[in-house]
Amino acid sequence: MLRLMIVDDEQIIREALSEMIDYTSIGYELIATTKNGMEAYDFICDEYPDVVITDIRMPILNGLDLIERSMKSDSKITFILLSGYSEFEYAKQAMKYGVRYYLLKPTDKQELIDSLVSIRHELTLKEARRQKEQEHLLRDLQAPLEQSFIMEALERPEEFSSIYGKYQSLLSIRDSGLSACICSFVEESYLKTFLKDAGKICQAAGSPLEFPAIYVRNSAILILPANTLACQEEIRQALTILSYTGQSVSFDISFLHEATSEALFHTCLIKIARYERILLADRSTKIHEIRNNITSPWHISQLEESLLSARGETEVCHLLDTVFSPGIPLDTARNLALSLFLKLNPDEEQSLDIACDFFRRLYSCPNISKIRCLMEVVLIQKNTNSGVSKTSANIALLKTYVEQHLDSENLSLKWLAENYLFVSVGYLSKQFVKEEGMRFSDYLNKKRMEEAIRLMVYYHSDNIKNIARSVGFGANPQYFSQVFKRHTGFTPTDYIENLKQQ
Numbered sequence: 001m002l003r004l005m006i007v008d009d010e011q012i013i014r015e016a017l018s019e020m021i022d023y024t025s026i027g028y029e030l031i032a033t034t035k036n037g038m039e040a041y042d043f044i045c046d047e048y049p050d051v052v053i054t055d056i057r058m059p060i061l062n063g064l065d066l067i068e069r070s071m072k073s074d075s076k077i078t079f080i081l082l083s084g085y086s087e088f089e090y091a092k093q094a095m096k097y098g099v100r101y102y103l104l105k106p107t108d109k110q111e112l113i114d115s116l117v118s119i120r121h122e123l124t125l126k127e128a129r130r131q132k133e134q135e136h137l138l139r140d141l142q143a144p145l146e147q148s149f150i151m152e153a154l155e156r157p158e159e160f161s162s163i164y165g166k167y168q169s170l171l172s173i174r175d176s177g178l179s180a181c182i183c184s185f186v187e188e189s190y191l192k193t194f195l196k197d198a199g200k201i202c203q204a205a206g207s208p209l210e211f212p213a214i215y216v217r218n219s220a221i222l223i224l225p226a227n228t229l230a231c232q233e234e235i236r237q238a239l240t241i242l243s244y245t246g247q248s249v250s251f252d253i254s255f256l257h258e259a260t261s262e263a264l265f266h267t268c269l270i271k272i273a274r275y276e277r278i279l280l281a282d283r284s285t286k287i288h289e290i291r292n293n294i295t296s297p298w299h300i301s302q303l304e305e306s307l308l309s310a311r312g313e314t315e316v317c318h319l320l321d322t323v324f325s326p327g328i329p330l331d332t333a334r335n336l337a338l339s340l341f342l343k344l345n346p347d348e349e350q351s352l353d354i355a356c357d358f359f360r361r362l363y364s365c366p367n368i369s370k371i372r373c374l375m376e377v378v379l380i381q382k383n384t385n386s387g388v389s390k391t392s393a394n395i396a397l398l399k400t401y402v403e404q405h406l407d408s409e410n411l412s413l414k415w416l417a418e419n420y421l422f423v424s425v426g427y428l429s430k431q432f433v434k435e436e437g438m439r440f441s442d443y444l445n446k447k448r449m450e451e452a453i454r455l456m457v458y459y460h461s462d463n464i465k466n467i468a469r470s471v472g473f474g475a476n477p478q479y480f481s482q483v484f485k486r487h488t489g490f491t492p493t494d495y496i497e498n499l500k501q502q
Contacts, residue, residue: 001029002120003047007040007054007066008033008082013105017053020109027120037061038482042441044070048414048425049077051119053112056083056090060482064090067097069476073412078119082107134356138170141338141359143282145170146212147290148339150280153269160269164262166342169352171211178210178261179232180268181222183239184252188279190244191215195285198222201238205231212288215279216272223264226257316379324372333371337362341378341422354422377420394421394428395435402444406451409474413440448472449487452480453495462496 004023008014014033023030031049034040038060044052052070056063067079080101081094091102101115138145149167153160167173181202186194195213202208202224211223224235236253258264272278280288306319324333341358358378365371398416405411413432417425432440448471455467468480484492 002027002050002123003031004028004116005031005040005043005047005049005052006033007035007037007052007058007063009035009055009058011035013055017107017112020107021113021116023116026113026116028116037063037066038479038486040066041069042439042445044077045073045412045441045444046429046439048074048412050123051078051080051116053080053082056081056094061476061479064093065476065479067094067099069409069474069479071097072410074414078123080112080115080119134352137356137359137363138172141363142171143212143280143286143288144335144338146282147280147288147335148342150214150269150278151290151339152343153265154273154278157269157273160266161262164265168262170355173211173261173265176260177226178264179224179226180256180264181224181232181235181239182254182256183220183222184218184254185249186215186218186220186251187247188215188218189246191220191279192281192285192287193244194242195220195281197242198239199283199285202235205235205238207231207235209283212280212282214268214272215281216275216277221268221271223268317376320372320376320379324368324375326368328368330368330371333368334362334365337371337375340375344378354418354424357418358422378422392435394423395432397421398428398432399443402447406448406471407469409472411444411472445483445487449484452484452492453488456492456496456499464492467492 001024006014006017008017014035018030018033028051031047032043034043037054037058040052040054041061043049052066054063054066058066061069063081063083067081070077070079075098078101079094079097079099080103081091081099082103082105083091084105091099094102101119103111103115145167149163149171152167153163156163183194183198198213198220199209202222205227207224207227209222210225214221214223232255236255239253240251242251256264256267258267278290280290282288323336338359341362342355361374362371365374398421401416401420402411413429414425417423417428421428429440432443436443438446452467452471455470456462464477464481465475468477469475471480473480473483481492484490484495488495490498
């Protein structure tokens with residue numbers, strides 16, 4: 001269901017729009033009606049609607065200002081603009097912000113339904129494209145993710161269940177129905193050829209490889225769909241008779257079964273845990289060596305331990321400068337950043353969307369310097385408030401960021417969740433209210449007004465426009481004045497006059 005919001009200063013119109021249509025029947029949930037732009041903007045900051053139906057002429061913050069301000073913090077919102085014939089010039093202005101839906105008052109029911117259905121269709125197509133892009137992204141990241149999974153699971157076997165849960169959706173591993181084909185006496189000199197032939201044999205038998213082949217000291221483990229005994233025997237016989245130049249003994253083929261895929265991977269990893277050198281062969285039989293050089297789990301483990309014990313941002317930044325030095329290959333830096341991100345973010349707060357947003361940002365970094373800057377945000381978050389719960393640490397980081405960026409017009413819970421904390425906005429919203437006892441928009445406005453008062457008191461500033469800009473209201477001193485009066489009971493001008501008289 002898409003989340004819908006209605007904004008109009010006339011109660012009779014709000015009620016009419018609310019009752020005019022059975023929104024549920026066309027795929028919408030009406031989550032709020034608000035009576036002015038200021039109320040609407042606060043709600044948008046907290047509840048992130050998909051679609052907003054808004055009037056143009058409203059007190060405090062008009063429809064155009066609402067659209068402009070909202071689009072700066074969340075450009076994904078779709079607006080439907082309501083106006084009278086005399087307001088067409090305003091509608092043309094709204095088109096600058098990408099508003100394409102414009103309805104004349106009195107609103108025609110069918111026109112509104114048609115607009116909402118059209119928007120739902122557009123957003124459905126956008127979501128399909130986003131999911132397809134996400135699938136392509138995960139496909140491109142398959143090899144680094146698979147390596148990261150094996151490395152992390154070997155490094156922390158006591159946490160295997162949570163590690164497996166974190167990677168299962170990223171790697172599209174089914175819950176059950178897998179088996180392992182263990183091929184012994186496979187020498188590394190012809191490993192690539194063997195794996196290519198084995199892949200063809202398994203494919204022909206209806207059991208294509210579902211994970212990269214794992215190779216340790218003359219043994220290869222193939223993860224296949226669990227199949228009938230007859231199918232397994234067909235695969236065993238076909239693999240046994242393979243022969244290569246230099247081969248001294250026949251291959252020994254056996255199968256391993258477990259009730260769940262998690263149990264199967266756990267058993268396989270126990271078998272390879274004692275080997276220092278492990279190879280992974282992806283579906284194109286490209287060989288990846290893991291546990292070596294900078295991407296080894298020893299190095300990552302040492303780095304994580306250092307970061308957790310680091311005292312303050314200075315030490316974290318020094319460690320990052322050491323690790324992400326200019327000489328490190330770009331692919332190696334990306335793989336290390338990927339592994340660290342997945343390791344340092346608890347899976348219960350991780351969603352596939354959030355992880356993919358991070359991956360997208362990581363793989364769009366053109367150089368080591370950009371990767372280092374991205375990881376500075378992620379790792380300082382982990383380092384900050386390490387003695388408290390992750391939830392409390394996130395809220396503390398959010399509050400610190402807000403207080404340091406009060407001049408930004410773009411601050412919203414959604415932006416902070418997706419671009420700074422890498423957590424679900426729904427999760428963050430609930431936790432913020434739980435810990436702070438107020439909505440994020442109320443907290444943001446409170447901090448902005450406190451800063452405005454500080455500027456008036458300590459710097460004797462009486463330029464309302466400059467104060468408004470300094471606390472995140474941009475070129476809209478009227479809106480700032482309304483919020484200020486709501487919080488203090490005075491207009492900014494009256495407040496300054498009172499200060500002068502004291």
